[in-house]
Amino acid sequence: MPKFGLSTEICFGVEAAEALKPYGGQRALLVTDPYFELNGAAAELLGLFAPESGCFSKVGGEPTVELAAEGASLLRSLQPRLLIALGGGSAIDCAKGMLAVTEAGEQPCFIAIPTTSGTGSEVTSYAILTHGGVKQVLREERLRPNLAILDSRYVRSLPPALVADGGMDALCHGFEALVAKNASPFTEALALQAVKTLFRLLPLAYRGKQEVGQALLTASCMAGIAFDRAGLGACHALAHALGGRFHRPHGRLNALLLPRVVAWHLRCCPGLYAPLVESLGLSSGRALVYALNRLCRELGLPKSLSALKLSREELLGELKPLCRTALADPCSSSDPCSPTEGDYAGILRECL
């Protein structure tokens, strides 16, 4: 039976952090990255909670299973009433990984405060953790945050390249959710709105216009809700395989793959993106691919894997295992064009 629901409460805007007040004085464990410990945001946040609250601030990059296990032992010993993740998708996913390796049962109230626009992890039941060079996709309902706080005061000011990476990840979530196998009118509405906003605002954010931070957080969150219900597709399956093997940034890989995956989708099913083409005021699917390539150029994103310092030999030497890893990724099963190993090999060769 098709259904749609949203169990994460979302507080957004300038007063959003007020939503933490009712939890004041409780024992909390904060998961964050060293940046927020250094700039004082972690201490300020912890000041709201009980003195015995703790902080796990080792999330420097994309989290590994080992890092989540280390955080989980702190979670078990502290037994907090609140688990708060403050940071980008890595901090939120690390907190999810900590919950995943902890016994199911009474678990803390989970609050996510995203500081970048990208993963949408603040509203999803997904987490990506790396283990042995493979990005593992975890999905469990208990990993979904109970509360998401979208407040631009926490938005981290990032170099333009990282704004582009995160923004293209969110855009990719919107594109894939729009056409994924479990898409519904509800996810379509959210994905369309997210994609329209991201197309318009990403170039401004890239050029340093801080005022668009709140709108981008909202768009990224909407894309997160959409893909959590509708699923993702070939682009994320391939980005996970490449990122796990060659350790290139997730958003950057998605940006490189997305125009090629959309072009392949359009060859399989020419009308697939018709609602988006119409909504962006474009004339055809081809114009959509052109607009995507133009956006990538505007955001200074690499045009090929070689621009990501990945040689032809390295990629071709790993082509088969990469395609197999991508096919085994859960994102492949929600792609509307049911990709084969041959399709994936073709898309990857186009990225050379």
Ligand SMILES: [Fe+2]
């Ligand atoms: Fe993503």
